[in-house]
Amino acid sequence: MSMKEFTINKSFLANAAALVLVGGGLLSPWFANQLMSMGLFALSGGLTNWLAIYMLFERVPGLAGSGVIPNRFEEFKAAIRHLMMDQFFSSTHLRKWVEQEEAHIAHWFKPDSLVESLDYDSLYEKLVDAVMDTSFGGMLNALGGKRLLDSMKENIIEKIKASLSEMSHRPRFRQALVKCIDNEAILKDMKSRIEHVIDQRLQELTPKLVKKIIQDMIHKHLGWLVVWGVVFGTLLGLAASFIPS
Numbered sequence: 001m002s003m004k005e006f007t008i009n010k011s012f013l014a015n016a017a018a019l020v021l022v023g024g025g026l027l028s029p030w031f032a033n034q035l036m037s038m039g040l041f042a043l044s045g046g047l048t049n050w051l052a053i054y055m056l057f058e059r060v061p062g063l064a065g066s067g068v069i070p071n072r073f074e075e076f077k078a079a080i081r082h083l084m085m086d087q088f089f090s091s092t093h094l095r096k097w098v099e100q101e102e103a104h105i106a107h108w109f110k111p112d113s114l115v116e117s118l119d120y121d122s123l124y125e126k127l128v129d130a131v132m133d134t135s136f137g138g139m140l141n142a143l144g145g146k147r148l149l150d151s152m153k154e155n156i157i158e159k160i161k162a163s164l165s166e167m168s169h170r171p172r173f174r175q176a177l178v179k180c181i182d183n184e185a186i187l188k189d190m191k192s193r194i195e196h197v198i199d200q201r202l203q204e205l206t207p208k209l210v211k212k213i214i215q216d217m218i219h220k221h222l223g224w225l226v227v228w229g230v231v232f233g234t235l236l237g238l239a240a241s242f243i244p245s
Contacts, residue, residue, distance in 0.1 A: 011050055011226040018042035018230050038237035045233025049225040056222075057211050069214055073207040076214075081198055089194045091187065098183050098190075111168035118164070120157045127156070 018039055025036025054060070059067030069076065128149050149156070167173055 010223045011046070014227045014230040015043065015046040015050065018046050018233070021234070034238060034241040037241035038234045041237030041240065042230045042233035045229030045231075045236075046226050049229035053222045053225060057215055069211050070207040073210060076210050077202050077205060081202060084198050085195065089191065091191065094187050094190055095183070098186055111173075112165065115161060115165045115168060118161075120160065123160065124153055124157055127160075 021035050021039030021042055023039070025032050025034075025039050028035055051060075055063060055066035055068070057067070057069055059070065131149070
């Protein structure tokens with residue numbers, strides 16, 4: 001048995017108990033007035049609470065205010081968006097999150113992967129061109145020029161790679177990396193993406209789906225309103241039965 005079925009049965013049983021009291025008032029030779037009063041008050045409390053719950057989700061012709069959830073569909077969507085953006089993804093909350101995540105950059109950053117991914121052939125060519133454009137280039141031309149440097153290419157690249165690897169592991173390098181991060185740009189982009197996702201999802205919602213979401217969340221608890229309506233109605237009916245007519 002599903003939770004919704006249990007909720008419906010709970011309401012039904014409460015109202016059925018109220019009808020039993022009414023029946024007892026009609027048929028019992030003892031305490032008929034008390035039973036009838038208790039039954040009518042209980043039935044009144046149970047049915048009115050059941051109708052109030054029903055009117056939240058369904059339109060009832062002739063009853064103003066019924067079907068509030070489907071009738072106020074756009075307002076519900078706006079309220080959901082407001083709740084998400086102002087309470088969960090506000091600029092203040094996102095900024096705190098970005099600032100907290102800065103401390104974890106050192107754990108995420110893999111300097112060896114960065115060093116290995118660089119284009120050292122291109123870097124070497126730029127270095128050689130820079131050397132050859134200096135006065136030292138004339139001396140190198142006399143000794144073989146660029147071919148002399150090419151014979152040492154692998155050794156030069158290994159030295160560059162070792163130097164970059166050592167530098168990338170230094171705390172100062174990681175601190176400089178963190179300072180290069182534009183937090184405001186990240187914050188703006190993140191908020192824009194979140195707003196887009198939320199707006200896109202809200203556009204997919206229909207009145208029927210919104211009603212089902214809310215109904216699934218609170219329906220099992222609303223059934224107790226019927227039960228307590230019957231209980232308090234019974235008590236009030238019992239008290240009323242002793243009031244002299």
